[in-house]
Amino acid sequence: MADSSVPPTVAPYIAYENPAKAIEWLVNTFGFTTLGLFDDGQGNVYHAELKIGDHGLIMINPANAGLRLGEPRALGAATAGTFVRVETDTEVDALHARAVAGGAEILLPPESKPHDSYEFTCQDPQGHVWTIATYRTALG
Known part of the structure; x- marks a missing residue:
């Protein structure tokens, strides 16, 4: 059974070629905080959850991690x-x-x-x- 204390949330799932650099940039530039960071033990981030303010949530993953999410520079847009x-x-x-x-x-x-x-x-x-x-x- 789902935890009913967690309200429904919509969060963009954003693919980055270099998730670690993206997270650093988002934290330093826009003031996001890292809620969760998961790596493979060698420093390669495979999933992260970042928050801004009281309600803003985004998820970061590597580009082309089997999700058909590409990185804009590689896609051209x-x-x-x-x-x-x-x-x-x-x-x-x-x-x-x-x-x-x-x-x-x-x-x-x-x-x-x-x-x-x-x-x-x-x-x-x-x-x-x-x-x-x-x-x-x-x-x-």
Whole structure:
């Protein structure tokens, strides 16, 4: 029987060519914390769970680990992006600066959008697309 104390959650499963480097980048750049890290005993990460804020969860796996998940640089394009909501414009600007310093390619610079959001979009060093935003519309 499933544990009913754990609420249903949707978490992106993101494939990286080098999961260890990706985890380091996400922790240092966006402030994720590592909840679980599983390796083969030789430092090769085969699964990781990272958290941001109170509710954001992502899972990291190696590209082509039998899941038909590829790494964007190898595919020539990302097939999805990950959205991270923050509270303030100041947080967006600070994370933008950290993304630039961490080697991200800025796809859309920080700007106010008509749907009540201040945001930027970047591509991380291994090609995944991230949008950091104050998006408020769906939250009332």
